[in-house]
Amino acid sequence: MxxxxxxxxxxxxxxxxxxxxxxxxxxxxxxxxxxxxxxxxxxxxxxxxxxxxxxxxxxxxxxxxxxxxxxxxxxxxxxxxxxxxxxxxxxxxxxxxxxKHDFHDLPDGSEHADTSHPWSHDLDLFGKGSLFQYLNRSSTLKGSAMLAALLTSEPGTAETILHRQKIISDLKDRIDFRQHFTASGELIKEKEGDHKDISHWLDTSTYISKYRWLFYLALGVSLLSVFIVIWGIFDPSRFLILLYLFVLNLTVLS
The missing domain is CATH 1.10.287 (Helix Hairpins)
Incomplete structure (x- = not known):
């Protein structure tokens, strides 16, 4: 364009x-x-x-x-x-x-710089005014690392190059999709270590997952609590039962 x-x-x-x-x-x-x-x-x-x-x-x-x-x-x-x-x-x-060539406030990818790399330092791929700073539109740390890896590695085969060109050709006119995707990523506000923490959380089994009956008990307590809240609107004395359920939830199900 x-x-x-x-x-x-x-x-x-x-x-x-x-x-x-x-x-x-x-x-x-x-x-x-x-x-x-x-x-x-x-x-x-x-x-x-x-x-x-x-x-x-x-x-x-x-x-x-x-x-x-x-x-x-x-x-x-x-x-x-x-x-x-x-x-x-x-x-x-x-x-x-x-x-308008005013992109020097964008992330410059300095964290990806490697002086021992065969060509990245000579071509100024990273740092102030670098190619990375001009190209980078990633909104996550993982995306930034993937772009850095693409810039510092050889495609390998002609098929890989053609495949990447095909992807770029498909995306170049889909500005709404690209920007919505990027803007949604910006809402995440990712911090260093988040990916590791989430992976650890996904791999960790919770206490309630070990005992299936606790899941149904927690669900039953939640539904009963909602019922008692509605009931308590008409009879405030019933809120005392809700207190007992809260203690049960706090001591056993949490």
Whole structure:
């Protein structure tokens, strides 16, 4: 794609995502206000129910609680979408800057530099103003390491080169897919050692997985707790049972 067309494309996408981000922020503010109003309604109906002992107010309070939880779910989803839009905006601003040869604030891959490597040092593959700094669009540490490995290793066969060219040809015009993929990766906020910690966690068997009956007991306690909470709305004395279940969950199932 010609440079001028790329400049226009990224500029247009910046305007698009900036407007989308503003709109999403307004939605989130409205949802915050709606959550507050519903929360006040829950308390108000509950107080009226206690004062008048009218069953209708308890029902209305319970319905408001359901609505509140629904709004919380929508609010969290919109917050996630806003963060994705923010990353997409930053990504296009970064691409526009790179086209203007302003990429020196990006990760330069110095951690991958190896002075004993046959050609990486001579070709300035890593470091300030390096090829790695210009090419790198990875959003994870693993992706950064894979790019460094590709730059410092020989393809091996012509088929490998052709295969990589085919992949690049397929992705070059799929800007929405590429940027969404990269922006989603940026949301992870990966730190050094995370991959090792997750691998260790996946390989470690938990206490509850050794005894299958504990899983069903935990599930039963959770369902029973929900039932008692609902029951406790109409009869507060039942909340004492919930305390016993909490102690059981804390001492046995955790």
């Amino acid at each position: 010609p440079r001028d067309k790329l400049l226009n494309t990224y500029s247009e996408r910046i305007r698009h995502f900036d407007e989308a981000l503003r709109l999403q922020t307004r939605r989130i503010n409205l949802l915050s206000l709606a959550r507050f109003v519903v929360l006040v309604s829950i308390i108000w109906f509950l107080v009226l129910g206690i004062k008048t002992n009218a069953f209708l107010f308890y029902i209305l309070s319970a319905l408001m609680l359901v609505l509140f939880l629904y709004l919380v779910g929508i609010f969290n989803r919109h917050k996630g979408e806003r963060e994705l839009l923010r990353q997409l905006l930053l990504l296009n601003e970064k691409e526009l800057a790179c086209l």
